[in-house]
Amino acid sequence: MIYIDMFVFIYALLLGSFLNVAAIRLLKKESVSFPPSHCPTCKNKLNVFDLVPVFSYLFLRGKCRYCKQRISALYPFGELLTAFTIFLVYKEIGWTLELIPALLLTVLLLLSVLTDIREKLILDIITFPMLGLLVLIRYFIGTEPFMHYLLGGVVGFSLLLIIAIVSKGGMGGGDIKLYAAIGVGLGPLLTIMSLVLASFAGAIAGVFLLLTGKVKRQEPIPFAPFIFIGTILSFLYGNEIFQWYISFY
Numbered sequence: 001m002i003y004i005d006m007f008v009f010i011y012a013l014l015l016g017s018f019l020n021v022a023a024i025r026l027l028k029k030e031s032v033s034f035p036p037s038h039c040p041t042c043k044n045k046l047n048v049f050d051l052v053p054v055f056s057y058l059f060l061r062g063k064c065r066y067c068k069q070r071i072s073a074l075y076p077f078g079e080l081l082t083a084f085t086i087f088l089v090y091k092e093i094g095w096t097l098e099l100i101p102a103l104l105l106t107v108l109l110l111l112s113v114l115t116d117i118r119e120k121l122i123l124d125i126i127t128f129p130m131l132g133l134l135v136l137i138r139y140f141i142g143t144e145p146f147m148h149y150l151l152g153g154v155v156g157f158s159l160l161l162i163i164a165i166v167s168k169g170g171m172g173g174g175d176i177k178l179y180a181a182i183g184v185g186l187g188p189l190l191t192i193m194s195l196v197l198a199s200f201a202g203a204i205a206g207v208f209l210l211l212t213g214k215v216k217r218q219e220p221i222p223f224a225p226f227i228f229i230g231t232i233l234s235f236l237y238g239n240e241i242f243q244w245y246i247s248f249y
């Protein structure tokens, strides 16, 4: 088992490396597969030793081998976030069919975090195909009937739309569409829980960032990282969280 775990973790690191590139190139409306990986500053083509997740960054001390330009710490961040999240999802869900929608939703969330923290954008070109795929997969795979997941999509979309209208643009269109996909992955109840947890996490981080002066009051902070936290927690531990919550009554 330990070998399979190691294999999953290493594969997830490589996936993280790919998601970084995909996020950056889709933001720039470039092809994901061409040209091959290169330094954004000096355009030198990167060799295999420059592309080892995390280790290349550490070994090169965060600088390009050729032009010594600083490499963004978002690269190892994206790789490690992907590796640990995919590994956690795999350990919690195990080798069941449910792992397929879980991984798909996780990849969508990771890409949303990576584009949102870079450019404060959640891209339709990522969300729409993933939403379509999730609907298709939920038709075949799920512990609940298909309608349950479709209803989840409607609930996720509607809730965020209402928040966007009430807050007069405090929530972007990208968040609304992302929550439609989350709804299809989670079903209605866990979607609501995901939103509650995301709001809590966002509020705590917001207060912290204001107090430490890291952001100004009117400055929007990307919400995708909190959607990510809320959704992963409700997907993996929703029942436990719900049991814990009703134990107070």
Ligand SMILES: [Zn+2]
Binding pocket: 039, 040, 041, 042, 043, 044, 064, 065, 066, 067, 068, 069
């Ligand atoms: Zn360079």
